[in-house]
Amino acid sequence: MSKLKKVLLWTLILYFMILGLLGFFQHKIIFQPKKLPKNYTFQFDHPFEEFFLETTNGERLNAIHFKNKDPKGVILYFHGNKGNLSRWGNITVFFAKKEYDVIVMDYRSYGKSTGTITEESLYSDAQLFYDYTLKLYEEDQIIVYGRSLGTGIATKIASTNKPDNLILETPYNTMEEVTSYWLPIFPVKSILKFKFTSNEFIQNVTCDVTIYHGTDDGVVPYVSGKRLFESIPTSKKRMISIEGGSHNDLIGFKEYTKTIDKVLEKEFNENWDATSSGVEK
Incomplete structure (x- = not known):
């Protein structure tokens, strides 16, 4: 066997080995939980209650x-x-201090x-909490409200219910x-279990939809959020692009802090300067 053929053979072997590992470990790549003791x-830094809901198959979900x-x-x-409620509680208290209850x-x-x-x-767990x-x-x-991975879950729940507002970060x-x-060189569609x-x-x-996305997002590319925005059929939509975010x-x-109150309150009116706010209608 020539040297070139050997290189090609080992390249193919390595390629399919990586492909197999990606398929096997995709759960750990996508989901990165951190456990907490019971x-x-x-x-x-805000009044709260901890509670659990039980699923139909007996699992207990903390909230x-x-x-x-x-x-x-x-x-x-x-x-x-990534993480758990010890992290996400500190993130969502931002909204609680704006006088919104948060679950x-x-x-x-x-x-x-x-x-x-x-x-x-x-x-199904998300629907349990919606109910x-x-x-x-x-x-x-x-x-x-959905953030990153949670935007797909939030969108699913908004599609099967009638909330007042949907916000996707x-x-x-x-x-x-x-x-x-x-992974542009791999056929991810054939191995991806989570769609x-x-x-x-x-x-x-059918409710109002707002998307926040940074133009320098290195995890979820800005163009992907843009495509989602363009596919929204309702006219009650806004995309707030954050340059350098x-x-x-x-x-x-400031594009986030100066608009989030209006987004939460659905103040989408003609007086909102879309250009200065980084808002696309």
């Missing part, structure tokens, strides 16, 4: 409920792929939550699109 005590005396509404928040859950295997993640379990929220608030008080069009961006087809779910969303720092930009 007796862990949360501490946040935090931030409360206000006279809330403007409630935000059902679906977080990103944020840990997915299966995250924090104190039990069970193993599948795509369908993520959707719980409906018992405490009117549906026109519910804002569904650093969303993707589909999970396949994101993985293809990172998160936000572009399909968004077709059935990356994946985890949008809250540090």
Whole structure:
């Protein structure tokens, strides 16, 4: 065998070995939970209650409920792929201090939550928490908020319910699109188990939709969020592009802090200067 043929052979072997490893370890790549002991005590700078909901197959899902005396509404928040509620509670308290109640859950295997993640379990668990929220608030008080991985879950829930508002921070069009961006030489479609087809779910969303995305996002490419925005059929949509923003720092930009109150309150009117606010209609 010639030297060139040997190089080609070993290149192919290495390629398929990597492909196999990607398929086998994709769960650990996509989901990066951090466990918490059962007796862990949360501490946040705002009144809250910790609670658990039980799934139909007996798993227990941990959540935090931030409360206000006279809330403007409630935000059902679906977080990103890393950490647990000890991190995401500190992030979502930002909204609680704006006088919104906030309910944020840990997915299966995250924090104190039990069970193993599948795509369908993520959707059914999210619906469980939506139903719980409906018992405490009117549906026109519910804002569904998704961040990163959680944007696909949030979009799915908004597509099968009637919340008042949907806000997506650093969303993707589909999970396949994101993985293809990172692994362009591999046929990710054939091995990807988690689809998160936000572009399909968004077709059935009837409430107001706002997307926040940084132009320098190195995790979920800006173009993917842009494609999702362009596929939204409702006219009640806004995309707020944050120049120079990356994946985890949008809250540090004035384009976010100066618009988030209006987004939460749905103040989309002719007096909002879309150019100066970085807003695309």
